Amino acid sequence: MPFLNVNTNIKISAAEKPQLLKEVSTLIAQHTGKPESYVMVHLHDEQTMLFAGSQDPLAYLECKSIGLSKNQVQALTKTLSHYLSTSLKLNPARIYIEFSNAPAELWAWNGATFG
Template identity: 40%
Template sequence: MPTLRLLTNIDIAPEARPALLARASRRVAELLGKPESYVLLILEPGRDLLFGGTDAPAAYVELKSLGLPEAKTPDYSNALCAWLGEELAIAPERVYIEFAAPPRHLFGWNGTTF
């Protein structure tokens, strides 16, 4: 159930989105050590974002996963910021990341919960 939601003020051409999503899906699976078949990506480009009083390239990211180890969130932050820099030229100081590890009984899938 790893889920990555990426909101950015960068416009991403519709034809470039599938490849970006595929790269992000692989990256999240590798980062968390989870099967890619469970990874969900939500991309919201071209959003109205103002960070630090400027509309320079920025991103808000949510990473949710069952059992997400809190001790590894600094590593995940570093990896995600590096990836956003490579992919979208967003500086790390222009990224906020929210990490969440929902309880298994509060996350549903396939007509049940985990």
């Protein structure tokens, strides 16, 4: 049920994408306590984006899950920012992350909702 949508103006090579997706998926599972079999990650690279009046490298992430706690959000913020700054050479000050706590009755999988 956790979903991470990653948007960046950086070009990520086809060879690097599977590893990035897998590592981010694992991080999301670890920090949410959800099975990785429920985690979905979508990567949009080479997007036309502007932040603070500049097209320098940047990223915007949307993370949705059922039952996100304040502690999980803080840990995910730190972990995802560190991972992206290391793997994509992004300045953490050029990364926005939006978190959404989805009600279980409004999140569905395999033909049924979670609540």
